[in-house]
Amino acid sequence: MTTKTFDLSGMRIFITGAAGGIGSATAAICTAQGAEVILADVVGIEQTKAKNAKAAAIYQLDTSDRAAVEKLAREIGPIDALVDTAAICPFDDWMAPGWDEALDRVLRVNIKGPINLTRAFLPGMMERKKGRVVLCGSIAGHMGGVRSGPHYAFTKGGLHSFMRWLSRKAAEHNVLVNAVAPGPVDTGMTSGQGYDPSGFPLRRMAGPEEIASCIAYLCSPSASYATGAIFDINGGTVFH
């Protein structure tokens, strides 16, 4: 029997949304487990660097821009794992005039982003017969969201389906594709948005590192038979 470990030594892991809560926590855990992490976020490089002192490389990238994603993928070269945590979640009114612009933005980042990234990186992984992809879903994709809006819930439900489609395409090439579906996590995305954890089973929100540890597991040798799965890390807020 092969020994499975959580060791990520020798792995190059590309993480998007790396200036954010879950992205930077994932970078920290993957680095601690021995991986070389290459990071990107739409914000300036200095802002991402401030959260990620140990990164091997940091880029400014808008994941919704296919040409920019393709260009960066060529620059970065082969990677062992892609972790996409980039997303937006505007808290707004879908009946308000001008909301359609917010809808377009959410679709571009939360749907086109993962599609752009996987179109850029998956073919190389499939050719090398080795790779991991971890995408970020949400309990919003299961039950409509705790406080998030319809655009966000729509994209996260779509992300779950897309991940399953991708996992079926990639499995025969030994590329494993999974998603995490967090409940409310204490990050910039939720801060100040009126989440009340007193009604949650654990009476608190998740810390970003509690989602990141599952992502790191999914990149590790221990997760070698997991693919097409959505890992619900939601503190018992939702069962399905």
Ligand SMILES: NC(=O)c1ccc[n+]([C@@H]2O[C@H](COP(=O)([O-])OP(=O)(O)OC[C@H]3O[C@@H](n4cnc5c(N)ncnc54)[C@H](O)[C@@H]3O)[C@@H](O)[C@H]2O)c1
């Ligand atoms: N925080 C939560 O409660 C929660 C719950 C369920 C799922 N999630 C998901 O987890 C992931 C990480 O969220 P988080 O809580 O760390 O949020 P966050 O806001 O802290 O981080 C998201 C990061 O994505 C970046 N980003 C936004 N648009 C981008 C783009 N076009 N290109 C590149 N980067 C971009 C932001 O600059 C930010 O740094 C997201 O996919 C989110 O939908 C979060």
